[in-house]
Amino acid sequence: MNKNISKKITVILIAYKSEKLINAFVKKIPNTIKVIIIENSNNLLLKRKIEKKYKNIKVYIKKNEGVSASINYAAKKIKTEFFLQISPDIKFDYKDLDKFIRVAKKLDNKFSALGPRFLNVNNKSHKQINKNLKIGSINSIHGSFMFINKKKFKEIGGFDNNFFLYFEETDYCKRASNVGLKAYQINEIKVKTEGRSVLIKNKKEKKELNNILIWHFIWSKYYYSKKNYGSLISVVIFIPILLRIIIKILFYKVFNNKIKIVKYKSRLNGLLSSMVGKRSSLRP
DSSP states (O other), X not given: OOGGGGGTEEEEEEESSOHHHHHHHHHHSOTTSEEEEEETTOOHHHHHHHHHHOTTEEEEEOOOOOHHHHHHHHHHHOOSSEEEEEOTTEEOOGGGHHHHHHHHHHTXXXXXXXXXXXXXXXXXXXXXXXXXXXXXXXSOOOTTEEEEEHHHHHHHTOOOTTOSSSSHHHHHHHHHHHTTOOEEEEEEEEEEEOSOSSOOOOHHHHHHHHHHHHHHHHHHHHHHXXXXXXXXXXXXXXXXXXXXXXXXXXXXXXXTOHHHHHHHHHHHHHHHHHHTTOOOOSOO
């Protein structure tokens, strides 16, 4: 890896109750690279431990206002030309950072974000370019790994703070494309995600978290649609979805399946909250 890389890029990590993953993450990253960790779970002990051991890492403890707000907060702290927003569950060879910078220079920094090829992400949940291509434009970069030029990020307006979780990267790339800045996927750079950015062992807490995630996903999906395509089109699209959710709740009530009922009620509440303009937050 180029020795000057530390002058060009800062790594941003957004975390929430992920101490085990963070500890594994900081051991792997080269000590020449600047890192900013935003810890949203008020873990002051973790901050002290990491900053004492790793001089290249700065940990900020803040109120959990969502992924978008955390990335925007971190972006204001960096002084390098580029930053890499990465989730703690991503496996990545940091030698490949040079490749991102080379591509950025070839594109003359005219891009919204660069991303790698995910080896273990379902193509239905995240569209990727043809694997035979070296590089190609894509509608949106996966939010768990985004290489961004700080100046362009500021020009685009950063992430929309209304997105607490999900679709913030889709909205960012959409706004960037509206002003002529495309997102690109680089296939020679490959990563894997473990899919466990939050580690909770307690079964009750895990179920509660899953229902919160369900609420946020559909809230953000409707908000994104309304913001980018208008209220009328969004209502037409989501009314059938709303009816299907209600039918599912009634169906599972017949069989007294409480787990499914809670799941679909979370989905219903998330959609209705977004439709009436209720703000997204940690615990809806």
